[in-house]
Every structure is written in structure tokens, then in C-alpha cells.
Amino acid sequence: MKKIFTAVFCLAALYVTAQTPNLVQYVHPIIGTDRMGHVFPGATVPFGMVQLSPETDTLSYDLNGKYNPDVYKYCAGYQYTDKTIVGFSHTHFSGTGHSDLGDFLVMPTVGKLQLNPGTTDKPGSGYRSGFSHANEVSEANYYKVKLDASGIIAEMTTSARVGFHQYTFPKTEQAHIILDLMAGIYNYPGKNVWTYVKILNDSTLVGYRQTNGWARTRTLYFAMAFNKHFTAHGFANYTPKEPYKGFWAKFNQTKNFPEIAGKQIKAWFDFNTDEGEKIKIKMAISPVSMDGALNNMQVEVPDWDFEKVKADGQALWEKELHKIEIKASEDDKINFYTSMYHAMINPTIYMDEDGKYKGLDQNVHQADGFTNYTTFSLWDTHRALHPLFNIIEPDRNADMIKSMLAHYEQSPEHMLPVWSNSANENWCMSGYHSVSVIADAVIKGNAPFDANKALDACIATATHRDYQSIGLFMDNGYIPDEKDANSVSSTLEYAYDDWCIAQMAKKLNRTDIYNQFIKYAQNWKNVYDPKSGFMHPKEADGTFRKTKFDPFTTIDMGFIEGNAWNYTLYVPHDPQGLIKAMGGNKRFITYMDSLFSYDLPDKYFAETEDITKDGIIGNYVHGNEPSHHDAYLYDWTDQPWKTQEKIRMILPKMYKSTPDGLGGNDDTGQMSAWYIFSSLGFYPVAPGSDQYAIGSPAVDHATINLEDGKSFTINVKNQSPKNVYIQKITLNGKPLKSYFISHADILNGGELAFVMGSRHK
Structure with missing residues (x-):
């Protein structure tokens, strides 16, 4: 009897192993x-x-x-x-x-x-x-x-x-x-x-x-x-x-x-x-x-068992990779799961096994009820990496936010992290995008922390007048060109972050804060020049810069790591308002088409050490994050099929299964998170919203295994490199009435089904 039981057990184990693919x-x-x-x-x-x-x-x-x-x-x-x-x-x-x-x-x-x-x-x-x-x-x-x-x-x-x-x-x-x-x-x-x-x-x-x-x-x-x-x-x-x-x-x-x-x-x-x-x-x-x-x-x-440590670590990776299981070509599986791998390297644990860690104040602290993390490249990762974590790593993302709040408490400036590493604030890049990460978690219901206290930290950071021209932004509604080399991009980023604060305040019924910050969120309009058709440096007297403006260049134009062509589209929280400001649907689509088709002259690639032809399609700079939502903006027009077309064009151009297969810095997982979302067929254009814009899935099938045991599946019929256009899309068997789904749609479990074709509808 014992031998029979052992044999049955072994066969069952082999069956389970066979059903669980090695990712x-x-x-x-x-x-x-x-x-x-x-x-x-x-x-x-x-x-x-x-x-x-x-x-x-x-x-x-x-x-x-x-x-x-x-x-x-x-x-x-x-x-x-x-x-x-x-x-x-x-x-x-x-x-x-x-x-x-x-x-x-x-x-x-x-x-x-x-x-x-x-x-x-x-x-x-x-x-x-x-x-x-x-x-x-x-x-x-x-x-x-x-x-x-x-x-x-x-x-x-x-x-x-x-x-x-x-x-x-x-x-x-x-x-x-x-x-x-x-x-x-x-x-x-x-x-x-x-x-x-x-x-x-x-x-x-x-x-x-x-x-x-x-x-x-x-x-x-x-x-x-x-x-x-x-x-x-x-x-x-x-x-x-x-x-x-x-x-x-x-x-x-x-x-x-x-x-x-x-x-x-x-x-x-x-x-x-x-x-x-x-x-x-x-x-x-x-x-x-x-x-x-x-x-x-x-x-x-x-002990000294090398193979055990290797196997234990690979088992941890296996567990993480199985949070999204896909069916696709072998090459696409390599790109997808390598992207999953790169997305789960940072942020990194920053505390000892006993919970002790060094804080921003250089004192030793004890993490109470959370794992402390570091390496927050937030200018990059607020866009897609942390929204991805809110789906497949909600507990870990909550701990990352608790780490940010600890940083805030230990900060002599009383500011949330901007780009922090190893108990230090590096003050790298613009914006205060920890605000976006916190708001996204609160809006999506992943906030096992004091949300009102977190909102207070966001407000304190966003109103720190002495940091990076915030006072000028609050007083003028924009940052004057003479005062800040990143005047335009910082104005746009602050406007988006302040919109995130407004959304969080609205959810927490803090109407006075909502009214204040929803007003700041509209400040992007103050740097849009309808005459040039671009976001444009604006001087202290309220006039737009009249000389030395080149929308293609990255140098001395008021932008950080981008040009006017790309940053003009950086209004992720108000695409409809942007389309209206730019002259309506037809003119906006023409602008978008030109972004992807214009061949950027070689002289612009020699301007800085980090601007190369890597990551660039026409004048669209995929290798730099301010552009990552651009292709999805067609969803707010009457030609959403162009989002589908552009996404399926970007994926194979920017991601390959070769040593040179990343079209730009992975930026602690942001490039990879873009690939993961876009391969699945949707993307968080404006973190801080519960909305995802539909793209064009590149997988045959995917199952997102949620932490509560539910699953959200993506089924794709007629998938092929040529069939990039959506013919039909249903959510849980019912036709989707728009090109958007909500975070609740995903967390509730169910099925998003696509039928694809070679011609747009």
C-alpha cells in the first residue's frame, strides 16, 4: 500500500510540474x-x-x-x-x-x-x-x-x-x-x-x-x-x-x-x-x-551549498514571473519575461534581516510592519512601474510608499523622495513624482497606511516654495524662463503631480485641498503657445520667448531630457483639454502623426552625451520617459486605431532579444514596465487615475494572477504581426463601449477579449 501511495504521489508531483511552465x-x-x-x-x-x-x-x-x-x-x-x-x-x-x-x-x-x-x-x-x-x-x-x-x-x-x-x-x-x-x-x-x-x-x-x-x-x-x-x-x-x-x-x-x-x-x-x-x-x-x-x-x-542558494533564488523569480502567464512566440516570451525580470530588480530592499535600516537622517531605525526600500528613480518609474506593482505587487508597493513616508519624516526639508538611494536624496530630475505613486495607490485602493497623513506629506512637498521654483509656479501659474533652465518641463510636471494631489484629496473628502490643487493642475495651459503650437518658454513679463526657440533641440529650451515636440504632449491628466488647446481633433492628429514620421536631423544627436539614435522613432523618443504615454493619446481622438498601429510598431523596434535589445536606459524598470503593459494591451496614461487606455495586445493570451486568488485574462483571436488593429473588444462578454478599462475591472477578475485584423475599423 505504501509503495502504491508513493507512486501515486510521484505521478501527481510530475503532473503538477508539467502543468507549471518554467518561466x-x-x-x-x-x-x-x-x-x-x-x-x-x-x-x-x-x-x-x-x-x-x-x-x-x-x-x-x-x-x-x-x-x-x-x-x-x-x-x-x-x-x-x-x-x-x-x-x-x-x-x-x-x-x-x-x-x-x-x-x-x-x-x-x-x-x-x-x-x-x-x-x-x-x-x-x-x-x-x-x-x-x-x-x-x-x-x-x-x-x-x-x-x-x-x-x-x-x-x-x-x-x-x-x-x-x-x-x-x-x-x-x-x-x-x-x-x-x-x-x-x-x-x-x-x-x-x-x-x-x-x-x-x-x-x-x-x-x-x-x-x-x-x-x-x-x-x-x-x-x-x-x-x-x-x-x-x-x-x-x-x-x-x-x-x-x-x-x-x-x-x-x-x-x-x-x-x-x-x-x-x-x-x-x-x-x-x-x-x-x-x-x-x-x-x-x-x-x-x-x-x-x-x-x-x-x-x-x-551553509556552503551553492546550488541550493541558486535554486532558492530562481524559485523566488519563478514565483514572481508567474504573476503574469502568457502565450506568445518564443521570442516574445523572452522579451516579456526578461522585462518582468528587469521590472523586479528595483527598488531594492534596504534593511537588515532584523528590520534595522539607516534612514535619511543617518540614524538607525527599526522598520515597524514594513520592508524598507531604496533606489527610487521616481521621475521614471511613476509612469508605469509603480502602476504595474499596484496590480501584481500591491503589498510590496505599499511598503515602498511606507518607505517614502519614512523618508519624509526623516527629511530635514520635510519632502518626499525625488530620486533617493542608500539613505540619501540625490535631487535628480524634476517634479515630485512620489506624489504620483502615492496618489495612484490611494485611488486604486491599495493604501494600508494613513492616507490623510500621506496626503499631508504630498501637500508639504508640493508647496515647498524654495525647491526647484515651486514658489514661482504657485505665484505665477508657470515658472518664468529666466529663472529656471527647466522652466517648461517643470511647470508641466508640477501640474500633473498637483492633479494627482487633487484626486487623492477628492477621494479623502478634503474639498479645500482639491479646489486648490485642481487649479494648479491647469497651469500647463500657461506654457502652451497657440502661435508656435508648442509648449514654449515663457518670460516673467508673461510673453513667450521670441528668439532662440527650436522645438527639436534639447538644449536651453526649458525642458529636461526632451524637446518641445515631445513635452507638448505631456499633459497626461487632461488629454481632452490638450486636444482642444491645440486646435481640435484634426490638428492634434496631424501633430501626432508628424511626431512619429519626422526624421530628426543628425545634428540634434550630438547635443548631449545621452541623446543618441537609440530609442528614437522619427521624433518620438521612446528611450526617454516623457514620451511613454504619447502613442496612447490617439484614444482620445476619433482615430484610436492609430494607437494600435503605433504600439505594435514600437514594440519590435524598441525591444529585441539581443544584447542591444533595449532602445534606451531601462531606468530601473520603467522601459520594461511599458513593454509589459503594452504587450498585454492597455497602459496607465495618467497614474492617479483608475483608468487604463487600450492599445494593441502582442500576446496570444495572458493571465494576470492577482494576490487575492482571482485572475484577469486577456484573450486574443487572430493574433499576428500584421493583425494589429482591433476589430472587436469585449469585457466579460460584453462589448467595450470605449477604449478604456478601469482598475476595478482588472481586480474584479474576468476576461478582456480582443479580435484582431489587418485593417482598422
Whole structure:
């Protein structure tokens, strides 16, 4: 009887496995590692603190003072076309347009010890090694590569707070592990404020690194453990020597000394290895303390089972990926699930396993009832990433908002985050788009926090008169051109954010606040010039700038990361008002058609380092987020079929299953979130509304598995690359009367069904 039961159980398990597709196989982290995608190919778990990935260049000064100035290219530390690897570090931004992080670089070597990384043209001059993509594997939570210089096989995986390395060595008495605390993505003189290493025993060490980079006051702690005792260790201190060296001058700190401190430190650890022996390393990090890092290691990865940590991490990815299950071509599955992967890297957990984290006030706090997050690239992610989370990650998104509210409480300015990372506010980009994220959650009913208190934080941020010309916006109804280089784009972004505040106030029955901010929401009209037909810089005397206005250029036109052609459409909260202001339906459609068809002259691509032909179709800039809602604006006209046409044109042009397959920076998941929504057939044009605009689905079928057990399915008949036009659309069997659905339609579960064809209706 027992044997029969066992056999039945095994058959049932096999049946369940067969019914549950492996989605991790479709994740290709190498997509976007070439050109301007700025993503990394290494290992991480969903929203993990550790991103363990190779560096093909760290943009550091070498020991001879030679500097690589190509900062923008290496925002994630890795470029697919490079031929060498300099090491493996533990922290990375995913898809940003700014270079930083790259903490605690580790590199295995054999032979004579070399502490200089060497150069790309002469990798043998240092510890840098050549490699081949033929010997490289990049998966969700797993990276593997052969280092040609030594023959070492490097493998890595992670838990949330621990990077796990596994290096397979040849037989040698000269095996080394180098720990470079000088290295980092975009280093420069003064960035390393202080570093410290302490040897606890002959297999464990702790330390920290303080940097003054994009985050000005950032300290990251580590604990590092080996599975084998090292035979010797040493330090190199490249900190500029002071005239007086003090007490420590009488000690030889370079060989087997227990600790060292300085601005520029490297350490090495020696081993004797047999052929095929695996040296394993666990590197745990903490924003709080070295003890916190040790505890993170003990709790998350107590043993030395590399395959278990890899499997556990991939199981976490499998769970996340199954929140949306699709039927599509194999290539589209790769693009879709890689987009899901990229969308779930940031924001990142920023607290120890015991709930302690460093706050914006640089004090240690205890997270009470929430997980604390960091890396809020809100100018980008408020548009689609956080709305996506409100559908498939509502609990996590709520914790992200609680993290923003904690930031507000700890802020000396009493402002919500703008672009925050590692207990620092970077003040990057314009607007105050945490307001959009909070309002979107409140409007959609995902607010397990004090919504009125959150609204107060939004109001305080939006009325902080001394920040980025907010006072001028409130007093004039626009920001004068003479006062702010981003006068037009900031006016437009503030108007949208203030509309979000108005929607939240309306839901919370705070009529006085609603009346105040709905008025501010109309300030976009004050920078629209009907004579030029564009959003236009406006001077303090109330007249539009008469000279030096070029709607194609990005320089000195009053816009940030965009031109007048694209920003003129940035009124996501009032498309009908915009259409009316621009002369009505016919003229608006002509403008939209021209946006996608006009061939932007080459001279405009040379204006700034981050404007290339990547991500551009005509004059439509998909690689920069202010345009992401543009194609959906046809839904407010009498030609909604053009939205369908444009979406299905953008998808294959901007997203490919190749290393150069991202048409611009992924921007911590925003580009990927656009792909996910658009592939499913709808998009949140104005977060802060419960409305989604219909596009043209690129999948055959999709099931969104909601957290309460319900599911929302998308069924598509006659799907093909040519059948991009909707012939019929129904919601739960009833014809859809408009090209919009609500958030409640999704959360209630049911079916959105499309019938597609090759001609528009």
C-alpha cells in the first residue's frame, strides 16, 4: 500500500510540474547590456540588496593616475562588446543614466600577485582577465564565466543580502582572492571617504566603505567568509601618505596584519588549491553595521551549498514571473519575461534581516510592519512601474510608499523622495513624482497606511516654495524662463503631480485641498503657445520667448531630457483639454502623426552625451520617459486605431532579444514596465487615475494572477504581426463601449477579449 501511495504521489508531483511552465528559462539578463540599456548580467533575487555582477570597466583611476572618462557608457559596469573582466562587485543600479555603486570588487587570480587591475589593451599587466561570451552564462540569479587569464571558472548567485561566489581553480600554490575596496563604478579623487577591513579569523573578515558619490553620505558594511582557511593575507594602502604617520607607522601592515583603515585599501588572500577545487565566498552586506552583515549571512546563507542558494533564488523569480502567464512566440516570451525580470530588480530592499535600516537622517531605525526600500528613480518609474506593482505587487508597493513616508519624516526639508538611494536624496530630475505613486495607490485602493497623513506629506512637498521654483509656479501659474533652465518641463510636471494631489484629496473628502490643487493642475495651459503650437518658454513679463526657440533641440529650451515636440504632449491628466488647446481633433492628429514620421536631423544627436539614435522613432523618443504615454493619446481622438498601429510598431523596434535589445536606459524598470503593459494591451496614461487606455495586445493570451486568488485574462483571436488593429473588444462578454478599462475591472477578475485584423475599423 505504501509503495502504491508513493507512486501515486510521484505521478501527481510530475503532473503538477508539467502543468507549471518554467518561466525562468525565458529570462535573459544579457538583453540590454550592449549600448545604452545600462543593465547588468549578474545575479540578484527579486528586489534584492545584492546585485553580484561582473565589471568590464569600473571607470576608476588606475595606480598610474590614468582615467577612463567614458562615464555614461558604464552606468552598470558592464558593456557586452568589452573583451575583459576586471572583477565582480556586489551593488549595481539597473538601467540608470548615472554611474555609481560597484562596491566590494572581488577577483580570483593565480600566479604572481598583481594588485593593479591593468588595462583593457594589456590585461596581463594586472589582475584583469580576458573572457569570451562563448564561455559565459547569464540567468536569473546565476552568472558564470571562464576567466581566460587563469582558467578559473567563476560562478555567482545571491540571496537578498548575500552574494555567493564559487571559483573553480587549477592546481596551484599561488591562488589568490583580491578584494578591491578602491574600485567602484565611476570613481574619482575624493569619492572614497574611508575604508576599513578587520580580519576576524583565517576565513572571515568584516569591514565597510564610505563614499561621497551620487549619494553623498553613503556607508555600506560587509562580512566576508571563505569555505577554506587562507594561508596568508595582506593589505595595500594607497591612501596618500601624511607627513606624520603616528603610532601605526612602526607596524608592517601589509602582511598578515589583523586590520587596516584608509581611503584606498586593497586586500588579498592566498590559498593552495588542487585541480578543480572550489573556493567559495559569501559576502553579506548591511546598511547598518558589520554585525548586521554577519547576522544577514548567518540567517540567509548559513551553509556552503551553492546550488541550493541558486535554486532558492530562481524559485523566488519563478514565483514572481508567474504573476503574469502568457502565450506568445518564443521570442516574445523572452522579451516579456526578461522585462518582468528587469521590472523586479528595483527598488531594492534596504534593511537588515532584523528590520534595522539607516534612514535619511543617518540614524538607525527599526522598520515597524514594513520592508524598507531604496533606489527610487521616481521621475521614471511613476509612469508605469509603480502602476504595474499596484496590480501584481500591491503589498510590496505599499511598503515602498511606507518607505517614502519614512523618508519624509526623516527629511530635514520635510519632502518626499525625488530620486533617493542608500539613505540619501540625490535631487535628480524634476517634479515630485512620489506624489504620483502615492496618489495612484490611494485611488486604486491599495493604501494600508494613513492616507490623510500621506496626503499631508504630498501637500508639504508640493508647496515647498524654495525647491526647484515651486514658489514661482504657485505665484505665477508657470515658472518664468529666466529663472529656471527647466522652466517648461517643470511647470508641466508640477501640474500633473498637483492633479494627482487633487484626486487623492477628492477621494479623502478634503474639498479645500482639491479646489486648490485642481487649479494648479491647469497651469500647463500657461506654457502652451497657440502661435508656435508648442509648449514654449515663457518670460516673467508673461510673453513667450521670441528668439532662440527650436522645438527639436534639447538644449536651453526649458525642458529636461526632451524637446518641445515631445513635452507638448505631456499633459497626461487632461488629454481632452490638450486636444482642444491645440486646435481640435484634426490638428492634434496631424501633430501626432508628424511626431512619429519626422526624421530628426543628425545634428540634434550630438547635443548631449545621452541623446543618441537609440530609442528614437522619427521624433518620438521612446528611450526617454516623457514620451511613454504619447502613442496612447490617439484614444482620445476619433482615430484610436492609430494607437494600435503605433504600439505594435514600437514594440519590435524598441525591444529585441539581443544584447542591444533595449532602445534606451531601462531606468530601473520603467522601459520594461511599458513593454509589459503594452504587450498585454492597455497602459496607465495618467497614474492617479483608475483608468487604463487600450492599445494593441502582442500576446496570444495572458493571465494576470492577482494576490487575492482571482485572475484577469486577456484573450486574443487572430493574433499576428500584421493583425494589429482591433476589430472587436469585449469585457466579460460584453462589448467595450470605449477604449478604456478601469482598475476595478482588472481586480474584479474576468476576461478582456480582443479580435484582431489587418485593417482598422
